Amino acid sequence: MASLKVPHCSIALEDFTYYALSQQMKSLPWQPIAHVNWKEFPYKPEVHFQMVHDNRHVFIHYSVQEEFVKAQFVRTNEAVWEDSCVEFFVSFDGKASYYNVEFNVLGTGLIGTGSRVKQDRKRLEPETTAKIQTVTTVVNVGGKKKWNIILVIPTAVFVHDEIKNLAGITAQGNFYKCGDGLPTPHFLSWSPIENPVPNFHLPDFFGEIIFE
Structure with missing residues (x-):
């Protein structure tokens, strides 16, 4: 089972730009999203993420490099x-229920629960x-398309769990x-x-997500 320790860090939000936020997260390790689970779909873009609370x-903070970038949905x-699209699924009750947090390159999102x-x-x-x-960037250089998105997710969106403090919580989830x-x-x-x-x-x- 995959396991991730999420460090605690104070992130200033006054300058809400990609550069300002990414600079505050630059020392964090990058985690790969690299498992190709179905041979019928072998394409493997380069995808990594950083996470902090x-x-x-x-x-x-997701970093994606892929052949095509599509951004149709705006609502x-x-x-x-x-x-x-990048996604974060997380459960705080031992996997009886979970949230699916999904966002496209435009920062258009949805959250499902149950x-x-x-x-x-x-x-x-x-x-x-x-x-x-959310804050996003898209770069196209030499035919290579790279985009980044940073999600700032308040605990208030986890409406079925009363989370007053993430520190010390062990959740389950996937990216x-x-x-x-x-x-x-x-x-x-x-x-x-x-x-x-x-x-x-x-x-x-x-996998296991440990909020330090």
Whole structure:
């Protein structure tokens, strides 16, 4: 099982720009999202992330280099997984239920919550998802497309868990990169998944996330 220790650090948000935030996170190690779990979808873009918390927020910095970048969806709760998309699934109750936090390259997002049973899962209200602040960059040099996104996720979006302080919590989760609607669809994960067909909604394959 994959395991990740998330350090505690104070991140200043007054200058909310990509440069300002990424500079504050530059000393953090990068984690790969590199598992190609389904041979029918072998394409493997270069994807890494950094993660830190300040007790009341989770900060995730994704770095992606891929062949195509697609950004179609602009409204909260639209099908962002069909665009160039990064995702964070997390459970605070031992995997009985979990949140799926999904954002495309534009910073358009959705959050779902509930159990692994599809009929039990619900989308959070757009006003709740809007509490997540994002900043993105896109660079195209020599035909190579690279984009970055930083998510600032307040604990308030985890509406079914009363989290007053992240420090000391051990959660379960996974990190993904997908692009169902891209010319070359792909489905990468941080913690490996053993399933016949692409499916990220499998908490049995979540890794351990330790908030220091």
